Each structure stands twice: as structure tokens, then as C-alpha cells.
Amino acid sequence: MDVNSTHRKEESWDYDFVNDSFFSYPKEVPEGVEYVTSIDFDGIILDVGSDNSVLGVEILDISKKLNVPKSNIQHPANMKIEIDVSKETIEVKLSFALIMRNKPITRTALASGANDLNLAVASQVRAVTA
Template sequence: MKGNADNSFEVDYRYDYAYDVLAIKVTRPFKYDKTVEMDEGVLLDFDEDNVPVSLEILDASKRLNVPKYSLKNLIDFKMSVSVDDKSICVCANFKVMLHNSEQTPVLESFTSNYSNIPSMETEFATA
């Protein structure tokens, strides 16, 4: 875990080319508790302490508007998760190579906080 005091965590990712699924998970050990569907096909997992621990993006190339091959080797990834009494917000910035130039697709997703997750701000970045 990186920088626990400032609520930031290192992550690793896996991209399944055949199913077009991008999975991003914190590198520290955790005990899974629940999944919140942010948008259709955008799933955010929380551990037993209500800390976000993974993000799964189905149809990732379509959602990020990039070719599948560009997701096989992410250059960089940063994500922030904000939770308040009413909503959960995810903003994820990706950096990929596309035709020998860097592209920076962004994913923003919001949903109601129907799981009653406590208010927090958390950041994630590639290890």
C-alpha cells in the first residue's frame, strides 16, 4: 500500500483482449465486501472497511473510445473516487499509445450511494 495517510493506493491492471474487460485492482491485500455498479458495465468493488479496491470496465475499448490493442499496455493510470452521503463519483484517466502518440481517454461515472458508504476521497495510480 502506498501512502495510507493520504488515502492513495498503488494498483495493477489486467486487460482481457478477448472479452474487452479492463480490471484494475489495488496491490495491497484486502477482504472483498461489495460491488457497486457505477454505470452499466462499470463496477467498483469495496473492501470490508468500505475502501474502494478495484474497478472493472466491461467493453473497455468502446467505453474509452480506443482500439483494444492500446489497452494491452497502459502507460499510466490515475483514478479518484469521491463518496458523499448521496453519491459515488469515479474519475479515471488513462494514458495509452495510439499510432505512436499518447492518448488520454477519461472515464467519469456517477451513481447514488445506495450502499451507505461513508464519505471519503481516495486516489489510485499505477505502481
């Protein structure tokens, strides 16, 4: 199987404390690539570009998904978002390193669903540092 693999380190992120919504997006989008649609996997939303790549990731109710207080999401140590697209499915794994009571902890959340948009088979890791 020919799998495209990308690793993005140049990510930006934003956290909306009131709505408990986290958003990760590239600092630069390739020229000519525009937002086309979104895919929602139970509150983990992938924004898809005109080249069928994942442009952004939004996580709704992130503190509930990670089972941590909202205040801990505001200052994460680091985050990793893994997106694996096969011909049939899309799987997303979120790994967040947080500090709770002066101790590092790691929390993960998983989501998956059908590849109804026929996105290209690919693997993508997004390293997001605070």
C-alpha cells in the first residue's frame, strides 16, 4: 500500500475556554489549497482542503474527552495529533501532555469513522508545542 506520510511541526493552536473548544491549524497552508468541508467524528472535527488534506482539527468539549479540568487545557506541555486515513476509515488519536498538581500526565482520546469523502490514503502526525 502506498501511504503518504507527513509530519507537521509548524502548528498553531487556540483554546476557547468558555466553549471548551480546541483548534489546531498549520501556520502556513500550501498555496492554492482552500477549505472545502469538515468531517465530524463525535466532536473531533477535521477540516479538509481542496487537495484532500486535513487542514485543521477542532476538538469540542476537549476537557470532557480528556477527563481533565478546563484550566489544564489552557497551558499544555505538548500535544500530538495522529490522523490515519485508509481506503475505508479515518482514525484520529489525540495525545496531550498536561501538568496537573505539578505532575506531568498524558491523556489520550480516540475517534474514528468511515472515509465517506474518499480522502487519499495517508498518515499525518501533527506535533503541537505550547
